[in-house]
Amino acid sequence: MRIRNLLIAMLVGVALFHYTFSTGAEKVQKNTDQVEMIIRGIGFDKISQTPVVLLSDKERKKVLPIWIGLCEARAIELGLSGEITPRPFTYDLFAALVRTMKAKVERVTIVDLRDQVFYAQVEVSINGDILKIDARPSDALALASRMNAPVYVNKSVLKNAATIEPKVQKRDT
Numbered sequence: 001m002r003i004r005n006l007l008i009a010m011l012v013g014v015a016l017f018h019y020t021f022s023t024g025a026e027k028v029q030k031n032t033d034q035v036e037m038i039i040r041g042i043g044f045d046k047i048s049q050t051p052v053v054l055l056s057d058k059e060r061k062k063v064l065p066i067w068i069g070l071c072e073a074r075a076i077e078l079g080l081s082g083e084i085t086p087r088p089f090t091y092d093l094f095a096a097l098v099r100t101m102k103a104k105v106e107r108v109t110i111v112d113l114r115d116q117v118f119y120a121q122v123e124v125s126i127n128g129d130i131l132k133i134d135a136r137p138s139d140a141l142a143l144a145s146r147m148n149a150p151v152y153v154n155k156s157v158l159k160n161a162a163t164i165e166p167k168v169q170k171r172d173t
Helices: 002-021 070-081 090-100 137-147 155-160
Strands: 034-045 050-057 063-067 104-114 117-126 129-135 151-154
Touching: 034 063, 034 070, 034 137, 034 155, 050 070, 050 137, 070 137, 090 104, 090 137, 104 137, 104 155, 117 137, 129 137, 151 155
Parallel strands: 104 151
Antiparallel strands: 034 050, 034 151, 050 063, 104 117, 117 129
C-alpha cells in the first residue's frame, strides 16, 4: 500500500511538473472514436474469484467487464455510493488535491487493450491546459466516481474486448 501511495504522489508530481513547464494547451475535443460509458456496478467472477467493474453504454446495448482487484472494487463502490470513510482513501486524497488546485477531471478514457490488459488515461484541466495522465483503469474509475467525471472507451477497445450483449427477452405476439 505504501508503494501505491508513493506512485500516486509521484503521479501528482509529474502532473504538476507537466503543468508548470507545458508550452500549450490541448483542447478537449469530441472524439467520434470513443463511446461514453457508465459505471453500472461491481460484480464478482466466481471462477477467477475476482471483482469485475461493469461499464455499459448509455443505451445499455454493450457491457464491458474489466477485472480488477478487491481494494479497487471497494474504492469504486465507495465513490459510487458517496459514502464517507473515517479516513480518506488515496483516491479521496487525489480528488481533494485536484479540487484544491482548482483543476477538474474532464474525463476518464479506457484507451487500449493489449495482451488482455486495459490501459486508461485521466484528463485533468488546469487553467485551460489539459493533462493526460496514464492510469490503471480501476484507479481512473475510482477517481471518476468521486469527481463525477464522464467515462469513455475507445471503439477499438470495445471491438477487441469481450463485451457482453444484454439479452433481450422476446415475447410471442
